[in-house]
Amino acid sequence: MRKAFNQELLKIAEKDPRVFMILADIGYGEIEPFANAFPDRFINCGVAEQNMTGVACGVAMEGNIAVTYSIANFPTLRCLEQIRNDVCYHDANVKIVIIGGGVSYGELGISHHSTEDIAIMRALPNMVVLVPSDIVEARAATHAMMAYDGPVYYRCGYKGEPDLHDGKNIPDFRIGGSSLLREGKDATMFFAGPIGINAVKAVDALAVEGIQCRLVSLYSIKPIDKEAIMRAARETGGIVVLEEHNLYGGVGSAVAEVLMDEGCGNVPFKRLALPDVNVTKVGSQAWLRDQYGLGVADVANAVKDMVK
Amino acid sequence: MASEAKRECCSLARRIRLHCLHMVYNGKSGHIGSMLSTADIYPVLYTQVLNVDPAFPKKPDRDRFLLSKGHGGAALLACLAELGFFPLGWLNRYYCDDGKLSGHISHHVPGVEFSTGSLGHGLPVACGMALAAKQAGKTHRVFVMCSDGDLNEGSSWEAIMLAGQHRWDNLVMLVDYNRLQALGRSEDIINLDPLAPKLEMFGWRAVEADGHDFASIESALKNVPIEKGRPTAVIFHTVKGKGVSFMENEYKWHYGGLTEELLAKALKEVGEA
Numbered sequence: 001m002r003k004a005f006n007q008e009l010l011k012i013a014e015k016d017p018r019v020f021m022i023l024a025d026i027g028y029g030e031i032e033p034f035a036n037a038f039p040d041r042f043i044n045c046g047v048a049e050q051n052m053t054g055v056a057c058g059v060a061m062e063g064n065i066a067v068t069y070s071i072a073n074f075p076t077l078r079c080l081e082q083i084r085n086d087v088c089y090h091d092a093n094v095k096i097v098i099i100g101g102g103v104s105y106g107e108l109g110i111s112h113h114s115t116e117d118i119a120i121m122r123a124l125p126n127m128v129v130l131v132p133s134d135i136v137e138a139r140a141a142t143h144a145m146m147a148y149d150g151p152v153y154y155r156c157g158y159k160g161e162p163d164l165h166d167g168k169n170i171p172d173f174r175i176g177g178s179s180l181l182r183e184g185k186d187a188t189m190f191f192a193g194p195i196g197i198n199a200v201k202a203v204d205a206l207a208v209e210g211i212q213c214r215l216v217s218l219y220s221i222k223p224i225d226k227e228a229i230m231r232a233a234r235e236t237g238g239i240v241v242l243e244e245h246n247l248y249g250g251v252g253s254a255v256a257e258v259l260m261d262e263g264c265g266n267v268p269f270k271r272l273a274l275p276d277v278n279v280t281k282v283g284s285q286a287w288l289r290d291q292y293g294l295g296v297a298d299v300a301n302a303v304k305d306m307v308k
Numbered sequence: 309m310a311s312e313a314k315r316e317c318c319s320l321a322r323r324i325r326l327h328c329l330h331m332v333y334n335g336k337s338g339h340i341g342s343m344l345s346t347a348d349i350y351p352v353l354y355t356q357v358l359n360v361d362p363a364f365p366k367k368p369d370r371d372r373f374l375l376s377k378g379h380g381g382a383a384l385l386a387c388l389a390e391l392g393f394f395p396l397g398w399l400n401r402y403y404c405d406d407g408k409l410s411g412h413i414s415h416h417v418p419g420v421e422f423s424t425g426s427l428g429h430g431l432p433v434a435c436g437m438a439l440a441a442k443q444a445g446k447t448h449r450v451f452v453m454c455s456d457g458d459l460n461e462g463s464s465w466e467a468i469m470l471a472g473q474h475r476w477d478n479l480v481m482l483v484d485y486n487r488l489q490a491l492g493r494s495e496d497i498i499n500l501d502p503l504a505p506k507l508e509m510f511g512w513r514a515v516e517a518d519g520h521d522f523a524s525i526e527s528a529l530k531n532v533p534i535e536k537g538r539p540t541a542v543i544f545h546t547v548k549g550k551g552v553s554f555m556e557n558e559y560k561w562h563y564g565g566l567t568e569e570l571l572a573k574a575l576k577e578v579g580e581a
Contacts, residue, residue: 020443022436040443043474051432051466058436061422062444066436081426082463086433089423090415 001157001194002099004135006030008142009067013038018064019146022056024049026070026099049074053082053094060092065146069097072105072114076121076153087151088126095145096121097154101131101193102244103274104158106285114155115274118192119249121153122222128152128175129222131192131251136165137219140173148175158285161194164217178225184212186307187268188232191242192218192251195294199242202299213303221254229258238268238306242299244289247273268306272299309356309523317351317522320390324350325551325578327386327399333566335403337411341549341561342380342455345486345519349453349544350387352525353482357532359448362392365418371448372437374422376430376464377455377484381413384420393419428461430454431481435467438479438539449532453482457489460498471539472511479539480532481512484519486548488559507541519544551578 010033013019020041021034035042045052049070056066068075075096076083087094098114105112122129130152132141138156145152170179181196182203191199196217203213214236216228232239239259241252252271259265274292281291289295328343354360358371375384382402389396394408394417401407409417412425424430434452441448458464471479485503487494494500504514513535517528525544533540548562549555552574555564566574 020440043439045466045470046473048463048466048470050428050463051435051470054429054432054463054467055436055439055470058433058438059440060436061433062437062440064440082429082432085423085426086429 001132001135001138001161002030002159004138005097005142005156006034008139009146010034010037012143012146013041016065016146020059020064020066022052022059022066022068024052024070024074026074031069049078050082053079054086056094057082057086057090057092060094061090065093065095067095067097069099072098072100072112073117076114076117080120084124088124091126091150093149095152095154097156099156100158101155102195103279103285103288106283106288109282110279113279115244115279116246116249117155118221118243118245118251119253122254123249126151127222129155130175130219131155131221132219133191133193133196133217134161134164136163136167136169137173137179137217140170141219144173144175155193157194162197164196164200176220176223176225178228179217179219180214181217182213182215184214185236186212187238187240187303188214188216188236189240189242189299189303190216190218190229190232190251190255192221193244195242195244195289198289198294198296198299201296202303205296205300206303211303211307218251218255221251224254224258226258226262229255230262230264233259233264233267238270240270240272240302240306242272242294244294245273247271247276270302270306272302309526313356314522316355320351320355320387321348322579323390324383324386326575326580327389328382329566329571329574329578331382331386331399331402332564333571334400335411337403338563338565339379339382340564340566341488341555341558342377343383344550344552344555345546345548346380346383346453346484347551348520348522349482349484349525350383352522352529353451354387354391356526357529358451360419362419365393369446369448372421372434372450374424374430374434374450374452375413376424376452376458377427378412378424380455380484384413385409385417388417388419427458428463430458431464431467434479435471435476438471438476439474441478442476449478449480451480451482453484455484456487456494456500459483459500468507468510468512475511475537476539477533477535477537481539481541483541483543484546485543486546488548488557488562490559490562492559503543504541511538512541513538514541514543516543516545519546520550553577
């Protein structure tokens with residue numbers, strides 16, 4: 001996914017001279033084409049994320065589009081106040097891109113996991129939050145983000161994520177939209193990010209058993225596709241939300257907020273998220289998902305429990 | 309410095325101080341000491357140095373000025389109001405319900421380039437503006453005023469290192485070096501001395517001036533950037549609470565709290581007519 005993002009960004013920067021890349025010494029093997037093509041619009045601030053974000057804000061205040069880019073929590077939590085006071089308060093055209101959402105960097109440990117980011121970023125005024133699930137959405141989200149005038153948080157995966165869209169583009173991709181992957185009436189599963197592969201596998205297995213579960217990628221968490229959520233509440237038997245994020249404040253919370261605000265609090269509802277504990281087990285992303293209750297069987301069982 | 313300019317600066321500085329005292333008293337706010345230490349710098353900066361126009365606060369070729377020590381913003385607000393960036397009447401509602409002016413500086417006010425309040429934010433943003441100006445071939449300068457406390461922040465030093473590395477000579481840091489911060493003397497908390505050599509070692513060109521002597525301020529600022537290929541730092545030696553005897557060099561006036569009696573005494577000392 002990170003490759004898809006960098007390729008699209010390069011294409012956009014070729015056409016738009018306002019695009020700057022502001023880094024903090026992360027991006028080896030991916031950012032070099034941008035750095036070589038646009039040396040005057042590329043700066044490595046060194047290992048200094050607060051400064052990276054402040055510099056990006058200053059660049060953006062002068063009429064440019066500044067992209068910050070780093071691993072997991074580095075460009076978000078390390079410099080949260082710069083994002084809040086500088087970027088969001090000034091509505092600056094800064095795009096904050098993380099590589100390695102959730103537990104993508106599983107074996108590296110919690111310093112490299114991004115598991116509270118959605119909750120924190122979506123609480124910031126003016127901030128748009130995008131969570132693409134595969135390379136199709138990653139490419140589309142890059143273009144949507146760069147065309148939007150204002151702060152955007154873009155939670156990218158890492159590498160080698162499976163394509164959930166069978167290579168088909170999403171013609172109506174938009175900030176505030178969602179992507180329907182499977183139709184169904186028995187229940188709806190919403191997800192965000194590359195964890196969607198477990199949702200696809202679970203929903204396809206359920207179909208074999210005769211359970212028709214609607215499957216929707218909520219690639220835009222803020223603003224969120226209220227219409228899709230309300231349709232799910234009206235038309236299907238219940239809602240399950242799957243995310244690779246702490247249980248509190250993430251995608252499940254965002255969906256629940258919509259349901260409650262719209263008077264649909266009585267719809268059967270279940271969140272599947274990382275429990276509110278520190279991830280201390282050591283292992284790959286796929287293994288950690290299984291260990292913390294987000295495996296394919298967990299996802300399928302959650303739907304079964306709801307529809308039985 | 310021409311005597312007429314000096315008289316103008318002296319008068320403006322006195323009015324800034326009077327406004328600050330009234331604003332802090334009316335709003336029941338604090339930080340008066342941090343305002344008064346800068347009150348002599350703004351008149352020179354805004355009437356003799358910066359390319360700015362109150363009628364066109366956003367004119368593209370303006371020099372940028374960022375106040376990183378946003379808690380002392382009332383002095384800048386008073387200066388901007390005196391110069392006509394916004395009505396003087398706004399000052400009366402500083403720190404008040406439904407007023408236009410908050411306790412920390414906000415870009416929603418005409419003439420204010422950037423909002424601050426938490427320290428360590430000004431220099432990084434100024435670096436970004438300097439980078440953007442260089443990249444676009446623009447010739448305006450980016451000024452940022454910092455303080456002792458502001459230079460405690462790691463983010464300030466991240467920016468200082470980056471500016472030196474990239475030789476942004478369109479960047480000018482002004483330091484309100486009053487040697488006091490919220491809980492006491494800077495030398496007892498984080499001693500920045502010797503500041504000028506430190507900055508020089510980081511690739512900057514640093515000069516020192518008396519922040520309460522108009523000729524000294526003008527002399528330091530009139531030729532910035534001082535050296536091609538280096539960012540400039542002007543370290544202004546100042547006195548916290550300058551102009552009010554009972555506030556001068558007393559760190560408790562970082563926060564302060566003016567009674568009616570103390571206000572009257574202070575106004576008299578500053579010279580309210």
